[in-house]
Amino acid sequence: MKLHLAAALLGSLLCASGWAADAPFAWxxxxxxxxxxxxxxxxxSQLDNAIPALNRHGLHGTFYLQLSNPAVDKRLAEWRAAAQKGHELGNHTLFHQCSHSKKDREWVQAHRDLDTTTVAQMKDQIELGNTMLYAIDGRRERTLTTPCGDLQAQDGNYLPAVQAQFLGIKAGNGPAVMPSMAALDTQAVPVAAPSGLTGRQLIDIVKQAAERGTMVNFTFHGIGGDYLTISKEAHEELVAYLAANRKTYWTDTFLSIMKHVRKVRAK
Known part of the structure; x- marks a missing residue:
């Protein structure tokens, strides 16, 4: 059963209908x-396992902080040190509002239900999140990942109210490999959250991006612990592969990648 589910997830991460080839993108x-x-x-587990692995291999990642998580308060110095090492701290809102009405969302608490949260309330907490992140890392440029990929608040889609504050936003669910850089909306990049995949399966997804000349967008959760987990070994295998193939794959923060996409398009 686990192998079947992993294979199904791998297929969804690799495939999307109607993909069209672009001219090579200038990475x-x-x-x-x-x-x-x-x-x-x-x-x-990200502080314990992901960041040390990235640091060992000289790669930078993006860590979207849910700022109400006790791990932010208790381990603030470590998050600040991660930013100083070149990792990006992104906005994942204060309270991680998701829609309780969607399938398998029994875990969503009533006071954190996006279905009963207004656009104005989401805007306020996202803006405050940016202020709190500035207090941690001293940076103003920022990207956002919307919790659960959900956008529909009580009175409408909250994304238009906050888009101007970010150079890139991950919103909604979709494939890990971008089908087209020409068609990519930097303010609504699809989220793929792999779990339970092996290092080899993750590397196979990366290779698909090289074949298409686009980008791969992984949004992990637990690394060797917590939930929606990728094993520590699988993560290490992926990171080591990317470090050994730097000429083929430009691995950087989501902020840096979105800034580069904008720069190329401006030309």
């Missing part, structure tokens, strides 16, 4: 694809 230093390694929810 830095002639790379064939860009890779965004992002991590949601400010989890302990």
């Amino acid at each position: 830095p230093n002639g790379a064939r694809a860009a890779v965004s390694l992002a991590y949601d929810d400010s989890l302990d």
